[in-house]
Each structure stands twice: as C-alpha cells, then as structure tokens.
Amino acid sequence: MDLITSPLYDAFTPTAISFVLAAIGLNIHFGYAGLLNFGQAAFAAVGAYGMGVAIASFNLPLVVAILVGLVAAVLLALVMGVPTLRLRADYLAIVTIAVAEILRLVFSTTFKEYFRARDGVSGFTGSFRSLNPLPDSMDTFLNFSRNDLWVMLVGWPLVGLILLFVWAIMRSPWGRVVKSIREDEDAVRSLGKNVYSYKMQALILGGVIGAVGGFVGAQGLASVQPDSYNLDFTFIAFTMLILGGAARVMSPVAGAVIFWALLSFLGELLTKLSSGDNPIIPPEFMTPDQVGNIRFAFVGLALMLLMIFRPQGLFGDKKEIALDAR
Amino acid sequence: MPADMDKTDASVGARAGLRGLATEPGVKKPDPILVATNVSRSFGGLKAVDVDHLEVQRGVITALIGPNGAGKTTFFNLLTGFDDADSGDRAFNGKSLNRVSASKVARMGMVRTFQLTKVLSKLTVLENMRLGATGQKGEKFWAGPFAFLWRKEEEANSDRARDLLRRFKLDAKESDFAGSLSGGQRKLLEMARALMVRPELVMLDEPMAGVNPALKQSLLGHVKSLREEGMTVLFVEHDMDMVRDISDWVVVMAQGRIIAEGPPDSIMSDQRVIDAYLGAHHDTDISELDKAALEVEAMAEIDTLKKEGR
Numbered sequence A: 001m002d003l004i005t006s007p008l009y010d011a012f013t014p015t016a017i018s019f020v021l022a023a024i025g026l027n028i029h030f031g032y033a034g035l036l037n038f039g040q041a042a043f044a045a046v047g048a049y050g051m052g053v054a055i056a057s058f059n060l061p062l063v064v065a066i067l068v069g070l071v072a073a074v075l076l077a078l079v080m081g082v083p084t085l086r087l088r089a090d091y092l093a094i095v096t097i098a099v100a101e102i103l104r105l106v107f108s109t110t111f112k113e114y115f116r117a118r119d120g121v122s123g124f125t126g127s128f129r130s131l132n133p134l135p136d137s138m139d140t141f142l143n144f145s146r147n148d149l150w151v152m153l154v155g156w157p158l159v160g161l162i163l164l165f166v167w168a169i170m171r172s173p174w175g176r177v178v179k180s181i182r183e184d185e186d187a188v189r190s191l192g193k194n195v196y197s198y199k200m201q202a203l204i205l206g207g208v209i210g211a212v213g214g215f216v217g218a219q220g221l222a223s224v225q226p227d228s229y230n231l232d233f234t235f236i237a238f239t240m241l242i243l244g245g246a247a248r249v250m251s252p253v254a255g256a257v258i259f260w261a262l263l264s265f266l267g268e269l270l271t272k273l274s275s276g277d278n279p280i281i282p283p284e285f286m287t288p289d290q291v292g293n294i295r296f297a298f299v300g301l302a303l304m305l306l307m308i309f310r311p312q313g314l315f316g317d318k319k320e321i322a323l324d325a326r
Numbered sequence B: 001m002p003a004d005m006d007k008t009d010a011s012v013g014a015r016a017g018l019r020g021l022a023t024e025p026g027v028k029k030p031d032p033i034l035v036a037t038n039v040s041r042s043f044g045g046l047k048a049v050d051v052d053h054l055e056v057q058r059g060v061i062t063a064l065i066g067p068n069g070a071g072k073t074t075f076f077n078l079l080t081g082f083d084d085a086d087s088g089d090r091a092f093n094g095k096s097l098n099r100v101s102a103s104k105v106a107r108m109g110m111v112r113t114f115q116l117t118k119v120l121s122k123l124t125v126l127e128n129m130r131l132g133a134t135g136q137k138g139e140k141f142w143a144g145p146f147a148f149l150w151r152k153e154e155e156a157n158s159d160r161a162r163d164l165l166r167r168f169k170l171d172a173k174e175s176d177f178a179g180s181l182s183g184g185q186r187k188l189l190e191m192a193r194a195l196m197v198r199p200e201l202v203m204l205d206e207p208m209a210g211v212n213p214a215l216k217q218s219l220l221g222h223v224k225s226l227r228e229e230g231m232t233v234l235f236v237e238h239d240m241d242m243v244r245d246i247s248d249w250v251v252v253m254a255q256g257r258i259i260a261e262g263p264p265d266s267i268m269s270d271q272r273v274i275d276a277y278l279g280a281h282h283d284t285d286i287s288e289l290d291k292a293a294l295e296v297e298a299m300a301e302i303d304t305l306k307k308e309g310r
Ligand SMILES: Nc1ncnc2c1ncn2[C@@H]1O[C@H](COP(=O)(O)OP(=O)(O)OP(=O)(O)O)[C@@H](O)[C@H]1O
Pocket: B043, B046, B048, B066, B067, B068, B069, B070, B071, B072, B073, B074, B075, B115
C-alpha cells in the first residue's frame, strides 16, 4: 500500500469505527454535558469483555451477550457517577482515570478463567460471522478481509444511526438542559431541573455508546485484550474529538477519520523517507523502526497548533466549546 | 397604602392582613407562605446569617434591605437550597425545606434570581426562556429524540415566553445569544425566565441593579401586577425609591440578624434602620448631596495644587 491507499484503508477499519464511537460518547460527556470523563476506555472495555466473555465462557447468544455489555456499561457509569456527579467537575475526571486503570488491571490479572489475563478473550466471533452475507470471493476486496468488511458493513451504518440519535436528542429540550448544565449548573437548578439526574443520564448515554464501540472493535480484532484499553485509548478518542471540534454532531467522525488518515499517512511517509539505501532522512535522525512512535509526536504537534490557531476544532463552533478559549 | 388598589386585586386581603401588626422583628403574619426559624450560617468565624424568626406574608411584596455584607444573599441561598444552613428550620407552604435540594425547592414553587446574573450565554434569549418551563415532556430522555412528542408543548412554551419577553422589552432580542445582552438586559431576562417556572413565590436578588430609570418604572408596574395575579414577591434591593414605591412590608437585616420589620413608611423613619443602613441624608435630594460632594472634592483639589506650589 502507498501514501494514498493506506490512509484511506486505516480510516475505515473496524478499529477506526470503535474509536469513532468512543469519541461520539465523549462528545456527549465532554462536548455537550461538560463532563470530564478520562475513562472512556473503561466503557469500551466493559462492552468488549461483557460481550466476549458472555459468548466465549457462557455460550450465550449474540443478542444476550450484547445486552450484557450494555448493562455493564450502565453499571460502570453508575459506579463512576454516583459518588462524583454532585461534586465539582474535577472529581469525575480523577475517578474516571482511576476506575479505568483499576478495571484494566482487573481484566489482566483476575478471574483468569474468564478474562484470560494477557492472552485476552477470544473465540466469540462465530455467531456474528455466521451472519455474514458477503460471498467468499470478496475476501480481498479493497484489501479488507471478508470478516472486516462485514464488521464495517454493520459498523458504519450503526455509527450513522447513533449520530442520528445524538442529533435528535441534542436539539430536544433534553439536550437544552444538558447544554445548559455545561454552562451554569446553578442557573439550571434554580429553574427546577434535577442537574444530578441529567448528568447521570448523559454519562450513561456516552458510556453506552463507548461500549458499542467496544463491541465493534472486538468483533474486528476477534480478541479482547486488556492493554488495548489503556489511557492511550481515551486520549486518542479525546484527540479525535478535539480535532473535529466538540459539541458538533458530526465532528467526532470527521476528527477520527482525519486522525487515522493523518497517522497512517505520516507512518507511510516517514518510512519511505527513512528507508532504502540512501534515505532522505539519515539514520542518525531516525530509523524506520522509530516511525511508529515519531508519528505520534507529529500528531501531538498538529494538535498543539490546532489549539493555538483554531481552538474550537476543525468543524467546531467557537461559541459552543467547553474549553473557554479566547 | 397605594391608591391604585382596586376590587379585583387578589392581594387586597393579604395586604389588609398586614395592617396593625406589631412592627418588631419576627412578628407572626396571618397567612405566611415562608417561615424561617433559628436559621444560621457561619463562614469561618463570621456569622453571615443568624435569623431568629421570619415569616413572609402570602400575596404581598416584601422587601429585604440592609447594608452590603448584611447576609441577604446568603439568606436567599439558605432559603432556596443553594447553601446548607448550620442549623434552623425553613418551611414553604407548611412543608419543610430542610435538606431539600435547590431544584426541588424551585419545583415546589419558590424560584429565585441571582445577584450576579446567571443567563446561559450560549443559548438564545428564547431558549433561555424555554428552559424555564417546568414539567416538559421533551426534557425526558426517552421523549427527547421524538420531536412529535414535545413539539406542541414547545410551541405553547414559546408563546408564553414571547409574552413575557414583550413585557420585559426583550422581544426584539429573542434570537440573539444571551451572552450578547447588556448587564441590565441580563437582569431582565433572568427575571422573565424565573416567571416561566410559574412560581408562587419569586425571590429577586437586586432585580433593578443596572436597569435604566424608565424601564425601572414599567418593571415596578409588572412586579405589582404579579402581586395582583396572586404571586408573592420577596426582593432584595438597595434602591429605596423602589422599596418605598412597591413594597407592602420591609425587613431589615444587618450583620446577619433581622433588626427591624414593618410597613415601608415606619421602617424608613426607624432610627435603628437609619443608623445601620440609610444614613441621616437618605431623604435629601440626591443632587444636593452630589453638589456638596463635588464642592468638597474641588476644594481638596485646589488645596493640593496650592501645596505643590502651582
Ligand atoms: N462563600 C462565602 N465564603 C465566605 N464568606 C462569605 C461567603 N458568602 C458570603 N460571605 C460573607 O457573608 C457575609 C454576607 O454576605 P452576603 O453576600 O449575604 O451579603 P449581602 O447582604 O447580600 O450584601 P450585598 O448587599 O453587598 O449583596 C459577607 O460578610 C460575606 O463576606
């Protein structure tokens, strides 16, 4: 693959979908409700593990397994929200980081017969793959495997449906209350709204969407491993959200696609420039095996420039952002 | 009593009930809507509020006055659930307000505005107003995505919001972001928005601060009409003309305590109130005071110039 096809490929994989959904969930939390959730990885993780373990260890049907994942996400939101949503915003941020890390450690070290430690859960994709209507001849279509194509065929329309839902609910009176809470909780309270309850609803909604991302990612990779859900996961989702611009329905998708395309493009470009007999970038500066990390440094640089010159994100509205940038 | 009292006015009886009451702090009212007993709140060593007993008569306009830092806003916060009292009991319509959340207090029918206005600047003026309506179906999570469930209700709320905006001279601003309003306009919007809740008791914290004189006059009329519709009003205000003009009863706070209460005329001439708050010149025409102050300033300036030897 080359400079053009590789970014296009990476922007649409099942993994990309799972990050898109994580970012849409964060958009509900951070973009609309002003909730600082630094544990979005945990929602994706409980979704993926819930579904994976339900099928791999308990042989439950796919639909039930998905319900298990969704219920796990709701419970997780309650665990994070009940003690913190009455307090100042920073408490939620701290608790979500902690819970996400604790969960990751739980998945990697305890209940080994279910969570399989660092090997991860696998063997749960059968029921989903058996529904695949695509012909075998499509197994290398556009470089995607037939299984990946099937996940994408379900995943992207799902993204569309969820965006439609987010759009509908955010223009409703419910969305008005949530957006008002982001701006001034006390004003909303003085008008008789139960702020705590709305924050909880927003936390659950965004978390459940993150868990759906967990399902898609797990079906794509055919395995669930604890270290996929580390802090990087959350921060990448945040990067996508901020890149696209918070509090806009479409922006997490745009942000995610641009993020993957950019990352992939940089990877290809830097590899090309630094490899070969007479590389343009000499090996004293960079060798091809360092590309994987250095491209993230460039993404960081891009994000810094974005924050300086366009703090509302590429597609955001300056009036709407929670980051009060001037 | 103002001469414009007419027979359809629902508040006539309520106001009559205040006549002949003893003018001492904590006096019992014939029909209290709000009762506070032994309410206290300290910040560190400072006792910001220490109210032995206060009753607010239903259906009348009560003013709460007192020097800066007297504890008026803190008392408002305690009554409306925005702050927790160290001790004491509060009751609205006979129901206890102790440990009741601020949003519940508002739903019970007691709505307040803030001294430092809290408009939602990223919403339009009309959206701010709509937010005030209570019991909206569209504010339920399950109904939110389905616009056909709440569109009618939203239209009805918008109509009511526009009526109120007209009253408060904000109708031309309806689709502007509230963040673009001036300070005085924000005060007006906040007051109008509080009325969207359909409160029984409105508590206004310095509603007229920063509102221009002409509009102040018409707002006074609106506040009176609220009373005629049966609403109870409790407001904090430093503008004594307004207090004298519209209030049926005045409560005076100083250093956290209620030092006097009574009808406006008798309060304005109460020596303790004059000492603590009004000052000896409160009846003098402001322009005369200004002139005197300007003269003093001018003299001082001349003095310093002389000293500098110019
Ligand atoms: N959150 C707080 N922390 C510490 N002290 C406070 C706090 N809120 C109020 N105070 C103190 O309590 C006292 C009463 O303040 P409050 O705001 O109730 O006065 P006020 O009567 O509303 O005055 P003003 O007319 O200036 O609005 C003041 O001395 C103030 O410094």
